[in-house]
Amino acid sequence: MTSPLLEVKNLYKSFGGNGGLFRAGPRAHVVKDVSFDIARGETYGLVGESGSGKSTIGRTVLRLLEPDSGKVRFDGQEVTALSGADLRRLRRRMQIIFQDPFSSLDPRVRVGEVLAQPIRLHRLREGAAVEARVDELLETTGLSSHHKLRYPHEFSGGQRQRIAIARALAVEPDLIVCDEAVSALDVSIQAQILNLLARLRDDLGMSYMFISHDMAVVRHISDRVGVLYAGRLVETGEVSDVFESPSHPYTRMLLAATPSLSGRSPDAEQKIHGSPPSPFEQINGCAFASRCSFATARCTSDSPDLDAFEIRTHRAACWHADDLPDMTLAGVAGDAAMSPAFRKRMELLRRAHDAVAR
Amino acid sequence: MEKIIVQSDLPVAPTGAAPSRSVPDMAREVLTIRGLSVGFGSFDVLDRIDLTVNAGELVCVVGESGSGKSMTALATIGLTPNEARVSADRMTFDGQELLSLGEAGMRALRGNRMAMIFQEPMTSLNPVMTIGAQICEPLRQHRGVSAAAAREKALAMLRRVQIPAPEARFDQYPHQLSGGLRQRVMIAMALVCQPRLLIADEPTTALDVTIQKQILRLVDELRHEMETSVLFITHDLAVVSEIADRIAVIYAGRIVEEGTRDEIFNDPQHPYTLSLFSALPRPEDKGRALASIRGQVPMPGAMPEGCRFAPRCLFAIERCRVERPPLKELDTKTHRTACWRAPLEDSVA
Numbered sequence: 001m002t003s004p005l006l007e008v009k010n011l012y013k014s015f016g017g018n019g020g021l022f023r024a025g026p027r028a029h030v031v032k033d034v035s036f037d038i039a040r041g042e043t044y045g046l047v048g049e050s051g052s053g054k055s056t057i058g059r060t061v062l063r064l065l066e067p068d069s070g071k072v073r074f075d076g077q078e079v080t081a082l083s084g085a086d087l088r089r090l091r092r093r094m095q096i097i098f099q100d101p102f103s104s105l106d107p108r109v110r111v112g113e114v115l116a117q118p119i120r121l122h123r124l125r126e127g128a129a130v131e132a133r134v135d136e137l138l139e140t141t142g143l144s145s146h147h148k149l150r151y152p153h154e155f156s157g158g159q160r161q162r163i164a165i166a167r168a169l170a171v172e173p174d175l176i177v178c179d180e181a182v183s184a185l186d187v188s189i190q191a192q193i194l195n196l197l198a199r200l201r202d203d204l205g206m207s208y209m210f211i212s213h214d215m216a217v218v219r220h221i222s223d224r225v226g227v228l229y230a231g232r233l234v235e236t237g238e239v240s241d242v243f244e245s246p247s248h249p250y251t252r253m254l255l256a257a258t259p260s261l262s263g264r265s266p267d268a269e270q271k272i273h274g275s276p277p278s279p280f281e282q283i284n285g286c287a288f289a290s291r292c293s294f295a296t297a298r299c300t301s302d303s304p305d306l307d308a309f310e311i312r313t314h315r316a317a318c319w320h321a322d323d324l325p326d327m328t329l330a331g332v333a334g335d336a337a338m339s340p341a342f343r344k345r346m347e348l349l350r351r352a353h354d355a356v357a358r
Numbered sequence: 359m360e361k362i363i364v365q366s367d368l369p370v371a372p373t374g375a376a377p378s379r380s381v382p383d384m385a386r387e388v389l390t391i392r393g394l395s396v397g398f399g400s401f402d403v404l405d406r407i408d409l410t411v412n413a414g415e416l417v418c419v420v421g422e423s424g425s426g427k428s429m430t431a432l433a434t435i436g437l438t439p440n441e442a443r444v445s446a447d448r449m450t451f452d453g454q455e456l457l458s459l460g461e462a463g464m465r466a467l468r469g470n471r472m473a474m475i476f477q478e479p480m481t482s483l484n485p486v487m488t489i490g491a492q493i494c495e496p497l498r499q500h501r502g503v504s505a506a507a508a509r510e511k512a513l514a515m516l517r518r519v520q521i522p523a524p525e526a527r528f529d530q531y532p533h534q535l536s537g538g539l540r541q542r543v544m545i546a547m548a549l550v551c552q553p554r555l556l557i558a559d560e561p562t563t564a565l566d567v568t569i570q571k572q573i574l575r576l577v578d579e580l581r582h583e584m585e586t587s588v589l590f591i592t593h594d595l596a597v598v599s600e601i602a603d604r605i606a607v608i609y610a611g612r613i614v615e616e617g618t619r620d621e622i623f624n625d626p627q628h629p630y631t632l633s634l635f636s637a638l639p640r641p642e643d644k645g646r647a648l649a650s651i652r653g654q655v656p657m658p659g660a661m662p663e664g665c666r667f668a669p670r671c672l673f674a675i676e677r678c679r680v681e682r683p684p685l686k687e688l689d690t691k692t693h694r695t696a697c698w699r700a701p702l703e704d705s706v707a
Contacts, residue, residue: 002528049567049569050566100674156654159654184398186423186655187422187634187636187638188633188634188637188650188651188654191636191637192650192651195402195647195648195650215567216639219639219641219644220643221639239644247566254568257567257568257570257571259571259597259599260596260599261635262599272568272571272572273572275569334641335640335641338623339625341625342623342624342625342626344631344703345627348706349636349649349672349705350649352672352673352706354649356672357647
């Protein structure tokens, strides 16, 4: 077995506290003991709600933030130990796409220059070859070469996200961190960008760390997934395992809360309540226990690790993962739960779509 | 059908003509919009929209950015930008013609018999006023309630929207609350005068899914309790699958399909409605490309002739590009679509 492209080991990150400008406040513990790895060509989804620590993990992996402790290894190299030119060289191979492409693109720089800069900076092409590469990038991402002379504000949200993707591709990375990359887009544009990301990954063999709060999107694009709650990974595994037999009560709550086309799932209705704890709070035991309908005395005193439940690669940090009752989720049923007319028309649309795509 | 009006524990609004309850049509239709257009300069962003919200109904307007869905909401509550041209054949709310009401009349209505909640509560709550004062304001303003009575009512409302420790929250400011709690405060404020119509413009889009679910449930419970009709604006069909009574799908300023929740979900007809469904990743799509729509919503100044969806439609024929399809009834009175090719299985080989 080849070594993974990215290895994250026991990562911790906190903010605030003694470093504060005016006062020594409490520290927010945002990422706690997170470990996972991503293979070459693999997409690892990180799901969680606001404050779960998912974006902080993405940024710490790229060393846009310094971890408190823990290790990040990229292609065998210790990211956390690098500095200067070595770190810059490594960063070329790891890129990030943000939720809002407008705030991550310089409004005064034309798109052609946005794409040419990183190519020149990393000396990937020279002279006229830079221009040719920019054209190629625009075409790959569904834009065209006449867009080069335009400024970011002249583009729609979807097109701006294509520019952000083209810029990430410009340096030929091995890993792209997609931080809520499709969350701000309209559903039809979101579908276009998801298709683009999937095609690029398959064509170029890249890996993605796909950070999102949207369960349906993560399920669609990821090979494996990690579910974060209050800074900790509470469940991880193959997408099919986590989504079809969710083994942490929080994953179940997320799935039950995800809007489903087939309407009410009465089973799940009453179980969604409360909100995640504050990162300033010191929690004994499982952080989810106060919202969990399966919690026992053990859960509030003794914090379960990810290996509390383990079947091959599927792991969950729950003392009761083995005895959770069966759960019927409308979202999992998919089209089977929809009417024959719905399925027939979706099939017509699918056929027409595939005929055009071919 | 006679509508039973539950007696509110509040004094009745002193302003405005009391709507006639004797006309059965009026009692049933809380909001009637016919031929509503909104334009800026030479562009129309809404092109002759018809929309009806019946008593106690939750009607959902679904569309993407630039479809005109938010403009429909703003025109209804009289908050379109100053430079907007608003025209309609008819726009009646509770028996009153809205367009001839004037600013003073609309002010007496807003927050009183018609209220609105927005996507980002932080930008619509006043950052320098306590939460309690903001919830009391519509009561003091519209109902002339005493400060003590308003406080009591506001606290009851905070309790009803399930804000923990309402007495303590009453004196707090919006920035001291989480996004989910702020949206609950917005709902408390909007519903404190027991409006006939609540307009909700993407109220859960900025929220996490577990919070979204709680807010949707709350809106659904409260509209039944208070017999409030709801006009719910969203871009996400899945969000309303559980609470919508009727749905109107809007594209580029026109309604392309409308029907009951079941008609839209079980028998979607318009290719744009189908595309909205297919854009949501379903388990079936794992490992394949989503059947996405090409291109993007047209700009207001560059609306295509004929059906406005035609340039992006996988089923468009020549007729679609030249002739505007009317919104016509299908098998039932409630289900209508504007497509020359519906039903698709009969026209697509």
